[in-house]
Amino acid sequence: MMRTGRYSAAGRRAGFTIIELLIAVIIIGILVAIVINVYTSRAEDARQAAVRADLEAICTAQEHAGIDTAYFYQLYCLDDVYQGDGVAPANTATDRADGLTDEAIRTDVSSDPKRIFIDTKDGDVPAGYTGIFNGLLASETRFNWRGPYCNISKKSQINEFTGPTASVQVPAGFPIDPWGRPYLFFTKKGYVDPITLSLVTSLTVSGVAVTSAQIPFDRPTILSLGRDGAVGDGAVPGSVFGQGDDIYRQF
Template sequence: MNDSRRRGNAGFTLTELLVVIVIISILSTIALPVYVSRAEDARIAAAKAEVKELAMAEEQVAIHHGFYVPLQLLDDIAGGQGVADINSTDDAIGNESTTIRLIDVNQPIDRLDINQPTLADTDLIRVRRLIEDWQGPFMSFQRVNIGDSDTRDPDQLNPTLIQYDHPLDPWGQPYRFYSPVGIIGSNALTAFRPDEWSSADFSDGTVTNTDDRFDRFAIVSYGPDSVPGDYVLGNVSDDIFYEFGSIVLPRNETGFSVEGRR
């Protein structure tokens, strides 16, 4: 009786424990790549949806105001309006840096980067109307830059950093805005660290002549590897982008449109 009771209460042997550990390891080896793959697929799907949402928001700004704007302005409210949260006044269009440039949707593509108006140019009636009659916010961001590696809820941003609330993709990089001439933002192509995004030059609206890969306007995520431009390499499709907007072709001396990008 005593021997039988002792055998019934005995624990696992070392061999049995090793077998269990091996089985768990095998199952983990099988399941982990599947989980990682599914998680990455979800991030890619989210980025595809968000580049389209950002593009559609830019189109709405163009319909109402005749300009495209740097992406961080899309969630701005009109001055003195909006919900009473901590950022309702800090993220108003009237509190943005007056050095921010606007992209005139009526300009020919060969003049997109010439004489861009800024938010300071309130002597121009269209700019003044944009500020005084701002129809935003045009969208809410899921992830935003706040000047460090943390991508907190946009409603909890430090008011001193709210002007740099650039929308981020699922891999933590800012979405980039491209024109047919080149990337928009003086330092947008070379800034990859959070501290570089909290700069007036990162998304200042300046139309550059750098990286003119698109023949229309486009919202771009650099994808899982966060490296720009590799979507053109063979069958690699890492960059995620959505093209939108019509373009105004250059004009010849008679005023008629001439052959240009389509």
């Protein structure tokens, strides 16, 4: 007896054709792309929120330190406690109580480590910084240091931001933004260099020379270079801090 074609047709339709498989792969690819895009967008939104919270915390810390002691500070000082343990702050593996007085024995800066003060009025390192620090050593109570003023969760490690490949050079314990780069501190006198401990009007950011014309701030400012890690919109030369995806807060 001859079999019907219906049985054979059902057998042929038991699997997927190449076209059907390709369509399925394309649909899965589109869904994966959508999910990745949503995840990336959410992650970037989280970084944006985190950097703004950090900027608020750092600026508020500087304001409180300024009220208490009449000085602003290098950013790595703002989480320093009252008193210390006598261990150099650069020794991140063994330093358990990073106190303001311990800054005198810091070894990862190129200038006198006592140059931690910034005058709140003129925005520069005071000429009598040594005497100010000696007053701190004589009596922290009288000096009125009430730190820690803030505690940014992400900080630089020893030797992490040194050498020509660094975005900017900073010592250990320096606050780092959500994209993994140091925050920058400016006053009306220029960039507060945390290695030379001086106010400078020229610096190198990610291998690109920056001049005073690119530093527009007339008051204390904390800045993140943003996602691209470049000055302003990244145009070379001439891009200005605070443009493009730079994020900053002034106080």
